[in-house]
Every structure is written in structure tokens, then in C-alpha cells.
Amino acid sequence: MGELRAFKRPDPLWREAVGETLRRxxxxxxLRLVDVAKRAGVSPQYLSEVERGCKDASSEVLAAVAGALDLTVLQLATMTVAAASTPATARGGAEVMCLAA
Structure with a gap:
């Protein structure tokens, strides 16, 4: 019969992890996305794509967005690594179970 087994999600891509940190x-x-984008000098559409992990932002863009959030790039990187190191359930994510038939 079928069995339940835990499915380990692959580690997120850096752009996804950074985007999640920025959005959080x-x-x-x-703050509204449009306000942070304006402070950083990027379009709201681009910032949205960065936050969703769809775009690999340059170091210059990351520095600008981090600055708009009163962070340094080092603080952003440290927060991102810390968040990625905690289990998904602790970050508010869901644990995934796969059903084998």
C-alpha cells in the first residue's frame, strides 16, 4: 500500500532567499512596495520581481534596496542566511509530505 514519507525541499536559490528577506x-x-522602490531608485515592478525571487538583482540594486530599508548589504546577507538556516515551519512555511502510492 502507500506510505507517507517526508519530502525534503531543495535549498532556496539565493535570489529567492534574498527576496523573501527583503519582502519580510x-x-x-x-512600508509599501512603491515607497521602497522610489527610495531605492528602481521601478515597483522590478522590486516586486526581486522580492518574488524572479530576478537576480545586481549588488548595486541590492545595496540600494537594503539602504531604503535602513539596512546594509552585510545586514541583508546575514538576515538572509539566518532565515534560510531555520526550518520552514519556524519561518511560517508549511512542511511538505509526499504520498507514495
Whole structure:
């Protein structure tokens, strides 16, 4: 019969992890995407793509967005690594189970 077994998700790509950190920081600060984008000198559409992990932002763009959130690039990287090192359930994510038939 079928069995339940845990499915280990692959580690997120760096762009996905950084985007998640940026979005969480912006949201926690109560800032709108358009306001952060304006401060950073990028379009809201581009910032949205970075936050969703769809775009690999340059170091210059990451520095600008981090600065708009009152962070340094080093702080952003440290926060990203710390968040990626915690289990998904602790970050508010769901644990995934695969059903084998």
C-alpha cells in the first residue's frame, strides 16, 4: 500500500532567499512596495520581481534596496542566511509530505 514519507525541499536559490528577506523586512516595517522602490531608485515592478525571487538583482540594486530599508548589504546577507538556516515551519512555511502510492 502507500506510505507517507517526508519530502525534503531543495535549498532556496539565493535570489529567492534574498527576496523573501527583503519582502519580510519591508512588510514588518509597514512600508509599501512603491515607497521602497522610489527610495531605492528602481521601478515597483522590478522590486516586486526581486522580492518574488524572479530576478537576480545586481549588488548595486541590492545595496540600494537594503539602504531604503535602513539596512546594509552585510545586514541583508546575514538576515538572509539566518532565515534560510531555520526550518520552514519556524519561518511560517508549511512542511511538505509526499504520498507514495
Amino acid at each position: 523586512r519591508r512588510s514588518d516595517a509597514g
